[in-house]
Amino acid sequence: MLSRAADALFWLARYMERLDNLARLIEAAQSMAGVSSEAEEWRSALTAAGVEELYDDAHPVVTPDLAARFLCSGPSNPFSIMNCLELARVNARAMRTALTRDMWEAVNQGWLESRTLDERNFSPALLAETLDWVRTLSTRFSGAYETTMLRNENYWFVRLGTFVERADSTARILDVKYHLLLPENSSGVGGMLDYYQWTSVLRAVSAVRAYQWVYREEVKPWNVAELMILRPEMPRSLRACYDNITGCLDELARIHGGKRGECHRQAGAIAAELRYGRISDIFQSGLHERLTDYIDRTRELGDQIANLYMR
Amino acid sequence: MRDFFDDMHGTDGDIRAAYRTVAQWLAETPHETLATKREEAERLFRRVGITFAVYTEGADTERLIPFDIIPRVLDADEWAMLERGLKQRVAALNRFLGDVYGPREIVRAGKLTDAHIDSHPAYCAQMQGVQVPGGIYTHIAGIDLVRTGADEFYVLEDNCRTPSGVSYMLENRSVMMRLFPELFARVGVAPVARYPQDLLATLRSVAPGGEEDPCVVVLTPGQFNSAYYEHSFLADEMGVELVEGIDLLVSDKKVYMRTTDGLKRVHVIYRRIDDDFLDPLAFRADSVLGVAGLMEAYRAGNVTLANAPGAGIADDKAIYMHVPEMIRFYLGEEPILKNVPTWDCANEGALAYVLDHLEELVVKETRGSGGYGMLVGPHATKRAREAFAKKLRQSPSAYVAQPTLALSTCPTFAGDKAAPRHVDLRPFVLSGADGVRIVPGGLTRVALQDGSLVVNSSQGGGTKDTWVLRTNGDR
Numbered sequence: 001m002l003s004r005a006a007d008a009l010f011w012l013a014r015y016m017e018r019l020d021n022l023a024r025l026i027e028a029a030q031s032m033a034g035v036s037s038e039a040e041e042w043r044s045a046l047t048a049a050g051v052e053e054l055y056d057d058a059h060p061v062v063t064p065d066l067a068a069r070f071l072c073s074g075p076s077n078p079f080s081i082m083n084c085l086e087l088a089r090v091n092a093r094a095m096r097t098a099l100t101r102d103m104w105e106a107v108n109q110g111w112l113e114s115r116t117l118d119e120r121n122f123s124p125a126l127l128a129e130t131l132d133w134v135r136t137l138s139t140r141f142s143g144a145y146e147t148t149m150l151r152n153e154n155y156w157f158v159r160l161g162t163f164v165e166r167a168d169s170t171a172r173i174l175d176v177k178y179h180l181l182l183p184e185n186s187s188g189v190g191g192m193l194d195y196y197q198w199t200s201v202l203r204a205v206s207a208v209r210a211y212q213w214v215y216r217e218e219v220k221p222w223n224v225a226e227l228m229i230l231r232p233e234m235p236r237s238l239r240a241c242y243d244n245i246t247g248c249l250d251e252l253a254r255i256h257g258g259k260r261g262e263c264h265r266q267a268g269a270i271a272a273e274l275r276y277g278r279i280s281d282i283f284q285s286g287l288h289e290r291l292t293d294y295i296d297r298t299r300e301l302g303d304q305i306a307n308l309y310m311r
Numbered sequence: 312m313r314d315f316f317d318d319m320h321g322t323d324g325d326i327r328a329a330y331r332t333v334a335q336w337l338a339e340t341p342h343e344t345l346a347t348k349r350e351e352a353e354r355l356f357r358r359v360g361i362t363f364a365v366y367t368e369g370a371d372t373e374r375l376i377p378f379d380i381i382p383r384v385l386d387a388d389e390w391a392m393l394e395r396g397l398k399q400r401v402a403a404l405n406r407f408l409g410d411v412y413g414p415r416e417i418v419r420a421g422k423l424t425d426a427h428i429d430s431h432p433a434y435c436a437q438m439q440g441v442q443v444p445g446g447i448y449t450h451i452a453g454i455d456l457v458r459t460g461a462d463e464f465y466v467l468e469d470n471c472r473t474p475s476g477v478s479y480m481l482e483n484r485s486v487m488m489r490l491f492p493e494l495f496a497r498v499g500v501a502p503v504a505r506y507p508q509d510l511l512a513t514l515r516s517v518a519p520g521g522e523e524d525p526c527v528v529v530l531t532p533g534q535f536n537s538a539y540y541e542h543s544f545l546a547d548e549m550g551v552e553l554v555e556g557i558d559l560l561v562s563d564k565k566v567y568m569r570t571t572d573g574l575k576r577v578h579v580i581y582r583r584i585d586d587d588f589l590d591p592l593a594f595r596a597d598s599v600l601g602v603a604g605l606m607e608a609y610r611a612g613n614v615t616l617a618n619a620p621g622a623g624i625a626d627d628k629a630i631y632m633h634v635p636e637m638i639r640f641y642l643g644e645e646p647i648l649k650n651v652p653t654w655d656c657a658n659e660g661a662l663a664y665v666l667d668h669l670e671e672l673v674v675k676e677t678r679g680s681g682g683y684g685m686l687v688g689p690h691a692t693k694r695a696r697e698a699f700a701k702k703l704r705q706s707p708s709a710y711v712a713q714p715t716l717a718l719s720t721c722p723t724f725a726g727d728k729a730a731p732r733h734v735d736l737r738p739f740v741l742s743g744a745d746g747v748r749i750v751p752g753g754l755t756r757v758a759l760q761d762g763s764l765v766v767n768s769s770q771g772g773g774t775k776d777t778w779v780l781r782t783n784g785d786r
Binding site: 001002003004006093094096097153157252256259309310311 | 543546547552553554555557558568569
């Protein structure tokens with residue numbers, strides 16, 4: 001297939017996944033209202049979204065309303081939810097023939113719906129409803145490609161985009177909150193504030209229920225870290241993302257007659273670390289250091305994928 | 312007597328044999344049913360149309376060309392004659408192109424001058440002396456025909472560059488088969504669905520020598536081109552890649568496309584971009600649609616371009632009038648399809664005649680297309696004719712004139728009844744190294760306004776499905 005098509009499908013999936021992650025980040029920040037410093041919560045959300053500097057250029061202070069609007073539709077934010085949707089559609093349209101009709105309709109229909117939104121839809125009163133709608137966009141999209149795409153190269157590039165984006169997002173969300181998860185910062189097990197803050201991390205990755213099912217005990221920081229980094233059954237954990245990434249890359253290698261590249265080696269190395277790693281070792285070598293390392297290596301992996309297939 | 316020959320009623324009003332079944336069907340089908348079917352057709356087209364319209368942000372696009380549900384019918388004998396004539400004409404056009412870019416025998420025979428050829432805007436100097444596979448320059452030609460009587464067909468225009476419209480021919484048919492399956496069962500209609508396979512076979516046949524499994528691609532200017540739908544449709548139907556300039560690169564005078572498997576050699580390019588934009592090194596330097604070095608690879612014989620650059624010199628309105636002579640000169644045959652008599656206003660005597668007879672002539676710009684910049688004398692006001700005469704005197708060589716033809720009509724669903732409307736026909740002629748392929752039929756364009764002779768979609772024309780009968784109508 002054309003390199004340009006692979007590139008378009010990969011980025012289409014990344015943007016559709018990213019807007020979903022942004023919606024979760026905003027919801028997590030909102031849930032902390034009245035519990036901790038609001039400005040701090042929203043600043044973490046802006047940092048996790050990678051737009052903190054852009055925000056500071058546009059606004060002198062962080063307020064929940066301004067930050068939420070900036071993340072949703074800020075005109076000076078190229079990675080706002082609305083811009084991600086726009087970029088997703090540009091990629092979809094460029095390779096319309098590589099998409100199934102259902103996929104195209106999921107993206108295009110969502111885009112058409114977004115055209116009917118205005119300022120009010122991002123106001124505190126309607127924000128929750130708008131975010132619910134945003135989250136349906138990526139489930140509609142992933143539902144469409146999982147159920148209608150032929151399992152050929154096109155499919156594996158779309159899937160690859162989804163999981164590379166998700167790995168990046170999970171690592172960023174955890175990193176922004178890493179200080180909360182360090183044992184020495186805990187104000188004593190069971191402290192109310194800690195409990196809410198750890199829960200907010202889980203909420204940002206939609207894992208509050210999952211935590212209960214896996215651990216069946218009160219929320220503890222190292223469990224949260226383990227769940228999000230190492231547990232294979234948690235669909236947004238780094239481990240699960242990398243298992244999927246290596247799976248996609250293996251399929252692509254198979255389709256290309258066994259041809260592998262640097263991206264296969266790098267993805268395999270990270271996946272093995274995650275598979276055989278222990279959470280105590282990760283804490284020992286520094287949670288923040290390890291998370292920034294994963295963020296950097298995921299970015300490098302994206303470049304290597306492009307090197308092998310998209311140039 | 313009617314003023315115009317009608318495809319269904321002839322000139323005397325009796326139903327012609329080819330239309331017997333269709334006329335019966337029209338008579339026995341209540342108009343309400345036809346109206347419902349027409350709405351259904353519109354819905355079907357709109358569904359595809361919406362898909363197309365979003366490419367261009369909902370602007371009025373080609374895809375929304377009105378469609379008429381009453382088919383235009385030709386019987387087997389009529390088609391056989393047209394087919395012979397089309398093959399002959401396109402063979403002569405290809406021979407002419409080979410001669411223009413080769414030995415120039417036609418100049419030596421005194422029928423055209425070197426200056427005439429070299430100064431032509433569509434002449435491509437880079438093509439001089441290039442050997443093309445099979446001697447084919449216009450692999451896909453669209454020949455516009457009109458009818459004026461039972462046996463009277465005229466060629467109105469040749470299209471030798473990148474004629475479009477074939478996707479309408481195919482989609483019109485599939486919509487009609489969906490709407491009126493029972494009618495297809497009663498009338499034996501020759502199928503057109505094999506066009507994409509014929510096109511692929513034609514393109515493969517002209518691959519650079521010795522290539523057993525040539526790679527064919529369709530080159531499009533991209534999603535914002537008005538014919539993008541057709542480009543992606545044809546690529547899809549042929550099962551080949553639809554590429555843009557940025558997907559291709561030239562290395563060591565060979566063309567490659569960038570794929571996820573690395574560079575892949577390309578042998579034949581069905582290009583739907585104009586000559587000027589093909590290669591920024593050879594033509595317009597500001598072109599971002601083309602591929603740098605493409606012409607060099609082409610001249611080295613490592614890739615085939617269809618149609619060949621410079622093929623446009625054969626379809627210009629000033630060259631048009633020489634086509635019958637070309638047929639005699641290159642093939643030693645009498646032309647089967649007639650040309651419309653044409654006055655070249657560059658010629659003084661002709662100009663005087665044209666100025667004297669403006670009210671009965673159609674005057675066209677030599678380089679114009681799409682029905683723009685023309686004067687239909689009998690329908691123009693005196694004032695418009697005078698204004699046009701002024702333009703004509705200023706730059707006579709930019710114009711040719713033809714008599715107003717009594718274009719045939721075909722029953723067309725107009726509001727609540729079938730009424731005669733003028734039609735033309737564009738069959739598509741595929742020329743490969745292994746022979747000529749023509750699917751029976753073509754694109755029938757219809758002027759939807761009562762009395763209008765202009766069928767161009769840009770001027771409010773519509774389309775019809777064209778049925779070629781497997782047998783003659785009277786059998």
